[in-house]
Amino acid sequence: MDPADAFETQASVGGEDIIAPLPRITLQAFCETPAISAAMQTAVSDRRMDKAHTRVQMGGPAAAVEAFRSAPTPNVIVLETVSDSAALVASLEVLAEACDAGTKVIVIGHVNDVQLYRDLIRRGISDYLIAPLGPLDILRSLSELYVAPEARNLGRTIAVMGAKGGVGASTLAHNVAWAIARNLDASTVIVDLDIAFGTAGLDFNQDPPQGISEAVFAPDRLDANMLDRLLSRCSDNLALLAAPAVLDRTCDLSEDAFDQVFELLRASVPYVVLDVPHVWSAWVKRALIGADEVVIVAGPELASLRNAKNLIDLARASRPNDSMPRLVLNQVGLPKRPEIDASEFAKALGVEVLTSIPFEAQIFGTAANNGQMIAEVQAGGKINEAFVQIASAVTGRGEAKRGKRSLFEPLVAKLKRRRA
CATH class of the missing domain: 3.40.50.2300 (Response regulator)
Structure with missing residues (x-):
């Protein structure tokens, strides 16, 4: 093909x-x-x-x-x-x-x-x-x-953000991107937007010398060729635009700082997963509102409930013609912690809980320390099934049979083909 x-x-x-x-x-x-x-x-x-x-x-x-x-x-x-x-x-x-x-x-x-x-x-x-x-x-x-007619099948952007720091939104974003690429057999790029403290490189056991900061801080040089060089390949169908995770400069970015990056990616691959950090600024708001799908990750406790409600209310007001954000409860069943039941959570927010992911310290800890995805640690477990469920929901696709041939090709080749 x-x-x-x-x-x-x-x-x-x-x-x-x-x-x-x-x-x-x-x-x-x-x-x-x-x-x-x-x-x-x-x-x-x-x-x-x-x-x-x-x-x-x-x-x-x-x-x-x-x-x-x-x-x-x-x-x-x-x-x-x-x-x-x-x-x-x-x-x-x-x-x-x-x-x-x-x-x-x-x-x-x-x-x-x-x-x-x-x-x-x-x-x-x-x-x-x-x-x-x-x-x-x-x-x-x-x-x-x-x-242009040949460019109308644009890629879908999927923004994943935690309602509260530490609820595992980045881990979920990375594993969902992996599920889209592997289980749904779709070319995917994950973009780590946490320039100072991003963990995507660690989670995929990658240490690329360049990443998203080169694209953001030099917008006049950014084009399809440069973006292709900045990508780090994680698997046949998955590429990573990593964050440098260094503190050599502050990240006071303009509202439209990532617009060009997103546009180039959407024109080149079917799915772009945005790992959105838990901060609030003009560019974060723009990334969320501008995404085709939004996933909010919350813990089953009061602070997450309040923050998730604020994000969903914002989405209702700012995205009236789009689907509602998907709500995922993470770290459910933490020992000795009182928790808000999923049904009560959904009732308070007026949206359904897409899935609840149990707290499994051994599995998540092993994956994080080894630079692996959950599917690589425990392929047939319920946690991995939850990631595939989220991937299917945000893409509208069912799980695909694995073929021998990769569908992922360099971004620059596709853009050059369209411009020719």
């Missing part, structure tokens, strides 16, 4: 297409019905529209014609129309005279008319959507304006 075909197959197995974030564009929408206006407002407030400068107003095509008689047009115009085909075409002809070169137009209509669709496309309209529409329908159409 060609690596590009492998990427496409893996990225789409989950049954949910991944909508790419939009670049820095200007957009104005002119609606005629409250339902489309509400859907448009929800769409432009989505996390994938963070870089776009948008404005939603009423009035339809007539309002758009009036607005741009003497004003420059934005990068994208969205028009809703309830008028007949002739009136719409007449408005578009007037609008075309005012449109700047490169302006893209999406029309939302209420009639399923193939002839009208063909006529609009022939006139240079970018897309014709039929109401009723949801926010994701609008987002998908907008995203496809700026994503």
